[in-house]
Amino acid sequence: MQATNILILILALGIFAFYIGRGRSLAMAKPLGGIRNLHSLPSYYGAYTALWCALPSTILLCLWMIFDEPLINSLVMGSISDQLADDSLATYNLQLNKISNIAEGILSSRGQSPELLIAADYMSRLQTMSQWSLTALMLCLTMAGLFLGSSKIDPAFRARPVVEKVMQNLLLACACLAIFTTLGIVLSVLFESLQFFRSVPAHEFIFGLEWSPQTAIREDQVGSSGSFGAVPLFVGTLLVSAVAMVVAVPIGLMSAIYLAEYASKSVRAVAKPTLEVLAGIPTVVYGFFAALTVAPFIRDLGTSFGLSVSSESALAAGGVMGIMIIPFISSLADDVITAVPQSMRDGSLAMGATHSETVRRVIIPAALPGIVGGIMLAVSRAIGETMIVVMAAGMAAKLTANPLESVTTVTVQIVTLLTGDQEFDSPKTLAAFALGLMLFTVTLLLNIFALHIVKKYREQYE
Amino acid sequence: MSKPMNNVQKIQHSLTKRKRAETRFRWYGRIAILIGLAAVMMLFTDIISKGHGAFRVTYIQLEVEYDQGLIGVTNLTDPAQLQDGNWGAIPKAALRAKFTDVSGRRDKRKLYGLLSNGAGFDLKDRLVANPLLLGEKERIWILADDDIDTYYKSWLDGEPYAARMSDKQMAWIDQLHNEGNIRLQFNSNLFTRGDSREPEQAGIRGAIMGSLFTLILTLLLSFPIGVSAAIYLEEFAPKNRWTDFIEVNINNLAAVPSIIFGLLGLAIFINFFHVPRSVPIVGGLVLTLMTLPTIIITSRAAIKSVPPSIREAALGMGASKYQMVLHHVLPLALPGMLTGAIIGMAQALGETAPLLMIGMVAFIVDIPAGFTDPATVLPVQIFLWADSPERAFIEKTSAAIMVLLSFLIVMNTTAVWLRKRLERRW
């Protein structure tokens, strides 16, 4: 890839510039009687030169890579815009794909219309031009930076503060990436969702009782007959999560209590890491386990009791999800319980309370905010969990509270709507983003609230 | 003083019940732990019992003849001839030569079904590697079909699974077995080949390489960025609202469902920046964003654990803040940061959901050779195989899971070891 090569080139030049700058400052220091007469250490002069050399060109490279392709595309499409059959987005994208495939030689040029061939030729010319001009520009820029940087070197020049200031801004930029990620999530999900809500009203989506997005495949049926009522998905998600919590909360909590309060050192040393193994297992493995082992087992068990259990029951998916969440709850609860000061235990034990009375009546109430926070984080995890339900829960949206039946969840629908070759702007794919928006909002609220509670709790016993 | 006596009696009265409650409570705890441990045991035994068979695969020994006329190839250096050669004819001829009494189209099809569909191409590769064999005969072990493999393994275990077998096929296998011409061999295909529709030919090398490229990119991006962010937040950030906002963002991102990152990747990287689908680059970018919070949080913890006295000592010597961080804090915090990075990578290695969104779920036969080749990753391969209807894929899936889990165990053990070995207690 051309950009990678250029990047490596810039890096190499940057290192080169470092030595140039350092060497220059050393040479200047010699007649003055050693480097103590420089304002900053020689390596700072080197770093200063290297920054001048590499930083502007890297920034430009990134910008170039972002704007290069859209610009070329719009130029190419502009050149043939009058020949397009209609001005819908779909046609536009189709033609663009064809042209770029011809230009890259993926699609054979045999039998294509001459307009397309001309456009493809134009595109590959533009691409070559862009590559060359980019390379030339990069070389000029790095060299200019190198000279500018090294020319500024002077024994009195305060290189260290400048370099440190730049470094600090770079660090800040890295820290801000988290904000940009959140922003990116919000924007991408929100933008596509708004587009979706243009064809399907929001209230219909949030309160509608029927979910069958399949009908929207045919263009003429967009939004009108395909039903996008997400309530069955919400109910399914809640059902599976509820089953998961019923499994995970008592087991996770009780094992945390036992490990923190009763277990001997050796038991703790074995049981704690073993339980944490559960947290390290990829969800796809749980999904496989749920779909191939647990679900058939539950179905057979149900049949032997005369119950009809779906082979993709919410019980199987939720149960396995619960197992996955056990270590999450137990390690959070363990932290919280061990954070309860020993004086609370002593106070209760000195009153003649038994150990379990102390745990139930003093320690758990004292740790309650932390435990609740942990459980909320676990709920948010269960709601957002994808692979287990994709593999072990069903596809059909059913409005039921019976865990023996098959339900589908928000995440399952996002995956089914977005895998496969869908046209990106169909309501079907946009619906996935609307579901994503719901998922993100709910989990975000849960997380913020839970993290806030846990933080407050930690401060209480600091 | 009659009251205390009264109290003591009351307390003694309540004791039996309370003792019982105490014992009960202890047992709840023990049972909870036991359930957790049992789940670990069950999961592993289930996977291993399902998957251990996949490391061996059935081969059938036949006498093959590399007949020029039959294949239609005279010059092994001519690519066009190689391309058009009738390679499938070699194993078929060998089977007919072995079982001479088979006639009729149906029976013949059953007979050909003994061997893998790709057997001819395997022989082609062998021939190209040893051109002298052209026109010669040799006895050679040839890969059997997946149904035969499933049947033969279950038959050896004493519980034959014959759902997809005809009586004739079973008789042939009996015969081959009695002659010693059918056996299980180490399944090297599993580790040397890419995906395939034929279970017996499918391997995880493509997925492993895909995972490798994706992870390399993730590590290269997320470790420096994560450490830089952690350094900024711990050492330089002023205590103001902006910093708080960054912190809240990081903590929340760590808890955002992974599938949301897939949506982000789809909308931003693929639809906006037009990064090609299915390639390790886009997978690496998405996983970078996903693991970044983990790495930042663990790195911050590592930096925090460096005692302030060291910082003060460095600053007291007249070091600038950067020199202090670079010379003192970073080296001391590095083990903790590396541990965090390994944990983050293990998390990224096991992640599936966001990669489904960005097209890494495609069926890809070729083994990727770089960051821009279409690829899939190990967990996605597991997902794809788990979805396949062929029974032989169950075994394969479990085997792939075993490989994935071994990678994860190695990574996590390294992290624990690193922490124990290098981390200083202050």
Next chain:
Amino acid sequence: MTKAATVAKKPKKAAGVKAKKVAVDQPLQVDEGEATVGQSFTDKAKMTMRNINVFYGDKQAIHDVSIDIAQNEVIAMIGPSGCGKSTFLRTLNRMNDTVEGCRVEGEICMDGENLYSPSLDVVELRARVGMVFQKPNPFPKSIYENVAYGPKIHGLADTRVDLDEIVENSLKKASLWEEVKERLHQPGTGLSGGQQQRLCIARAIAVSPEVILMDEPCSALDPIATAKIEELIEELSQNFTIAIVTHSMQQAARVSNRTAYFHLGKLVEVNPTEKVFTMPEHKLTEAYITGRFG
């Protein structure tokens, strides 16, 4: 015993060095064989302790201590920090059980019943021997719930009215009632430090224990709160037997009938408080109360 002796050597040396600074001619040491001086034993003993040794793992914290605690007396235990007075106190209601690796040898009896016999129930023991800790440790519950905790777990109140009465009486005995009666259902952690400590005392007396152990109950409090607690101790001494550990000699002098002086895990002297502070029998006690070390 030899093991104990070798272990004991180390701290002894340290103390010797410390003491040398002030008294060059007369190094201060606990003599190996010397028994406790003063009046360790009484006729109307509530609790009797004989030859108590306490170990934390390999380290011996208490060496061969024998002492009686009389019915309805207030006995103060003083001594420099780390002398084992708190450890000793915690053996009296077996709170040391919660410390890992702690081992108690010897015989401790209350009303003739051995506290460390396997048949004794530690729950019952702790209901009869209450404890107040150094730092006020109210449970994160309401004031009412804090006091009602003991009676509830032990089943001492049959009705809500009984419970209300116990709570009120206990708070009154702890002279806290007037201050909190309007806000019984607000969290106990919202009280001031002195109030919290009195709440803990109220909590302890709510189960009507026979003995109350106090482990430096005023060390975390300001002088005014301390004065209130001291006043309270005096009132409580009419109904309860109290053993109090303190590092404040003035406090010991003010509240106790008898004072026991501990030094490096050994009980050096036990005597009526007045005698200890005016005419100490042992030279170590004298050195301590005259402020030569501590």
